[in-house]
Amino acid sequence: MKSFFKNVMANIVAIIIIAAVFSLFLIMMIAASALSGEQKPNIKDNTILTLDFKTNIIDSPTEDQNEMFAFGDKPKNILIFDMLEAIKKAKSDDKIKGISIETDGIRAGLTQLDDIRGALEDFKKTGKFVYAYGNVVSQAAYYLGSVADQYILNPAGGIDLKGLSTEVLYMKSFADKYGIGIEIIRHGKYKSAVEPFMRDDMSPENKDQLSTLLNDIWSVNSQKIANSRKIDPAQFKTIVDSLYAAIPDLSLNYKLADKLMQKSEYDQMIKTKLNLAKKDKLTKVSFKKYISSFSSDSSKKDNQVAVLYASGAIYNGEGYQNVYADNFIKEIKKIADNDKVKAVVLRVNSPGGSANASDEILFELQQLKKKKPIIVSFGDYAASGGYYIAMAADKIYSEPNTLTGSIGVFGMIPYFKEAANKNGLTSHPVTTNANSNMYSVVNGVTPGGVAILTKSVEKTYKRFVHFVTENRKKSFAQIDEIGGGRVWSGTRAKEIGLVDELGTLQDAINFAAQKAKLKDYSVTAYPKKMSQFEQLFKNLDEDEISARLIKNKIGTENYKLFEQITNPKLQQGVMMKMPFEIKID
Numbered sequence: 165m166k167s168f169f170k171n172v173m174a175n176i177v178a179i180i181i182i183a184a185v186f187s188l189f190l191i192m193m194i195a196a197s198a199l200s201g202e203q204k205p206n207i208k209d210n211t212i213l214t215l216d217f218k219t220n221i222i223d224s225p226t227e228d229q230n231e232m233f234a235f236g237d238k239p240k241n242i243l244i245f246d247m248l249e250a251i252k253k254a255k256s257d258d259k260i261k262g263i264s265i266e267t268d269g270i271r272a273g274l275t276q277l278d279d280i281r282g283a284l285e286d287f288k289k290t291g292k293f294v295y296a297y298g299n300v301v302s303q304a305a306y307y308l309g310s311v312a313d314q315y316i317l318n319p320a321g322g323i324d325l326k327g328l329s330t331e332v333l334y335m336k337s338f339a340d341k342y343g344i345g346i347e348i349i350r351h352g353k354y355k356s357a358v359e360p361f362m363r364d365d366m367s368p369e370n371k372d373q374l375s376t377l378l379n380d381i382w383s384v385n386s387q388k389i390a391n392s393r394k395i396d397p398a399q400f401k402t403i404v405d406s407l408y409a410a411i412p413d414l415s416l417n418y419k420l421a422d423k424l425m426q427k428s429e430y431d432q433m434i435k436t437k438l439n440l441a442k443k444d445k446l447t448k449v450s451f452k453k454y455i456s457s458f459s460s461d462s463s464k465k466d467n468q469v470a471v472l473y474a475s476g477a478i479y480n481g482e483g484y485q486n487v488y489a490d491n492f493i494k495e496i497k498k499i500a501d502n503d504k505v506k507a508v509v510l511r512v513n514s515p516g517g518s519a520n521a522s523d524e525i526l527f528e529l530q531q532l533k534k535k536k537p538i539i540v541s542f543g544d545y546a547a548s549g550g551y552y553i554a555m556a557a558d559k560i561y562s563e564p565n566t567l568t569g570s571i572g573v574f575g576m577i578p579y580f581k582e583a584a585n586k587n588g589l590t591s592h593p594v595t596t597n598a599n600s601n602m603y604s605v606v607n608g609v610t611p612g613g614v615a616i617l618t619k620s621v622e623k624t625y626k627r628f629v630h631f632v633t634e635n636r637k638k639s640f641a642q643i644d645e646i647g648g649g650r651v652w653s654g655t656r657a658k659e660i661g662l663v664d665e666l667g668t669l670q671d672a673i674n675f676a677a678q679k680a681k682l683k684d685y686s687v688t689a690y691p692k693k694m695s696q697f698e699q700l701f702k703n704l705d706e707d708e709i710s711a712r713l714i715k716n717k718i719g720t721e722n723y724k725l726f727e728q729i730t731n732p733k734l735q736q737g738v739m740m741k742m743p744f745e746i747k748i749d
Contacts, residue, residue, distance in 0.1 A: 205453045207259045210438050213250070214264045214448040216240075221247060221272035221280070223513045223543050224475030225693040226485050240452040244276045244543075245471070245669060245687075250455050251283040255290045261438055263287060264448065265296040265312060270305045273513075273544035274381065275563035275654075277308050279668050281388065284311045293437065297430045298323065306409075306420075310389045316430050317412055317421040325409035325420070327386075328378045332370075334360045343582030347609045349618050350574035351625040356649070358576050373650055380653035381565050393419050467685040469676050470505045471669070472496070478517030478525070478549040484691075487514060489521035495690045496528045500535055505688070507680035508532065509672045510540045510557065516548025519573060519624050526631065529556035537679040541672035542566040542663065547651055551662075555631040558679065561672040562654035562663040569662055571632060572649025573625045575617050579608035636661055 218240045222228055228241045254260040263284065272280070284294050288311075296309035299321040306323050309315055317323070339346060339361060346361045356370040366374075390400040395418070408414040415421040425433070435446050472495060476486030483491060499505050510529065516522065532538060533556050540546075540557035547570035554560055562568055584590065584606050591606035602613035609617070632643045638661060646652075646660050657663045665671070677685050 205449065205457050207257070207449060207454065207457055208447050209259050210261055210440065211259050211447045211449050212262055212264050212434060213254050213260050213454055214450055215267055215270070216450055217267045217269070219267065219270065219451060221270070221276045223273065223276065223511065224473035225689050226473065226475055226691060228693050240450060242451055242455065243689075244272075244279060245689075246455050247276075247451060248279055248283050248668075248670065249458075250451055251280070251287050253458070254454070255287055255292070260292070260454075262293040262295065262434070264434065265294070265305075265309045267305050267309075268299050269302040270308060272304065272308075274565040275542075275544050277304060278563055278565060281308055281311050282668070284308075288313065295430075295434065297427060299427075300324075307385055307389060310392045310420075314422045315393075315420070316423050316425055316433070317415055318426065319412055319424040321412055323409035323415055323420060325404055326407060327404050328382045330374055330378065332356075332360060332366060332374075334364045334366070336361060336364050343580060343584070343586055345579045345581055345608050347577040347579065347614060347617075348574070349576075349614070349621045350649070351572055351621055358574050361576065376656075377567070377651060377653055380655055384564055384655070395419055465686055466504055467682050468502075468505045468688045469507050469509060469673055469680070469682070469685050470499050470502075470688050470690055471509045471511055471673065472499060472690045473511045473513075474525075474550070474553060475511070475513045475543070478514060478521050478553070480518050480521045480524075487517070487521075487525070489518075489524045491691070492525055493528045496525075496532050499690060500532050505536065506682055506685070507676035508536050508538045509669070509676050510538055510554065511543060511669060511672075512540060512546045512550050512554055513543030514547075514550030514553075515545045515567075516550045516552070516570065519549065519552075519628075522549035522552045523627070525553045526556055529553060532556070533558070537676060539672045539676040539679065541667075541669045542568060542654065543669075548572065552628055552631065555635040557635065559665070559672075559675060560663040561665050561667040561669075561675070562657055563668065564653065564655045564666055566654035566657070568652050568654050568657035569647070570649055570651045571628055571643065571647030573621050573628060574649075575621055577603060577609055577617075579603075579605055581606050581608055632662075 220241050221244055222241050223244055225243065228243070251263070254263065270277070288294055293314075294312045295314050295316065296312035297316045297318075298305065298309060299318045301309070301317070301321065301323045303324050303326065306325055338344075346358075348358045348362055350358055356367070356373070359367060359370055386400060386404070387397065389395075390397050393400075395403070399418075403409065403418050403420065408418050409420050412421070412424050416424055431446050432442070435442070435444065438446075440446065474487050474492065478487045478489070480489050482488050499508055529538060537558050538556055540554045540560045542554070542560070542562040543566065544563075545567050546554060546562065547567050551569055551571065581591075589606070591604060593601040593604065593607070595601050599610050599612040599616075601607075601610065602616075603609050629640055629643045629647060632638075632647070633640055636643065646662070652660065652662065654663065654666060658666050673687060677683075
């Protein structure tokens, strides 16, 4: 008995110690978070605003989650809206003398790079300088850096300037070889998400779609680089085709770079520009710190323009990252009930996802539109379900490089009958009705199941086109002709009437304020950024921990592919989703 009480007391003491340690940890986390929020950097005279290699440009507050227990350098997540506001503020900030771009591989989307480029061009009109320095420079980093007054390259560096390409992996023969059956139902000959499972080569429609899209984007971007560097377009094409940018001397000869020098020499060049002595220290501030130095303006809180971010794939249910219907609808209702919000900008940066979730979101946005104007701004992607939810808009703004449209629907169901049979496995169902066992992982889909799924896909497509015809004021035939699952650049989308204007998020905000007749207003973001304290408890979720471990092990891009196969939320019902992403690497 004495031993029993001793063990009980030992366990109680252990529990108390663990609880105390955990409580102390939480208190320290809260204190650290509070302290970090209070400290604002002091910007000194002769400061250079610097875009460094740690900067990660994101579109939505839901993407702003740092790994709390990760070691080493963490990326500095910056909202594109805040980035552009910082450049605008720096124009009139006497303490900021110029901007230095010092990143070899910037993490940002196509439209984000365009917006930053435009803001930097506007910044230069003040007479302040923009310089750029690179070592081994990605194409995206050079696209941004080429806007600089001077581009400085390391003597042993290089620029990865090669144009755009895409490569599609086809798997039909692989699936046939290993006995994997795939039941595919789609509407739209351009809906190429399922094409790799249907054939072993690229269809003429998909080749035409991809070629047009890549050439649209590259023609705009290459023209901007050539103009900034004052290079003849024909000569620039030769430079890119010949990969001259990879060699520093050739980059200098062909005017891709202005000088070859080491980083310390580059810093000295800036000091000379500022008339600083050699012994003087060059003061640089990152965009992250500069943004944190801003004082919040609480004088306009009674008149607000809400920016509602729909960033990521669209799913049913609950979740924070990406667009989960239940959570997103709660944000819509918050905005609807907030009398201080006078207008809404729906920022769409989504390749689509679940047709059912997209439809739920569209309905709630339509209800919101009855109370407040909704202006839509497209980011990198506004395709399939992402375009679908935009049909509640009073007006749609797209960026020239936005991947737009993909008005199409598909369903794809894998099964493994042949593979199972080859390995001595058979499956024999017992049912009460003709289609009780409509889908089996071994036997596939019944004929009745295929028939009803086909009807579902066709009905969903007609519903999709119906909402587009209402919003775009076109006939079914007109939308069907430019639909069929085809993805367009924002420039082409404007020409064919899928969007109203080419413009930035700020342009959409300006119009929303005008629509609501607001002169003085503040901009508020929905959903809000999750605090570190909230992230801590979210990270304690078993599935979340497993996901993060896998992501850290195989990398973010590979994890996206892994998730496509393993995430049950991606396998539910009819899908409205774009099949690919385009990046300037």
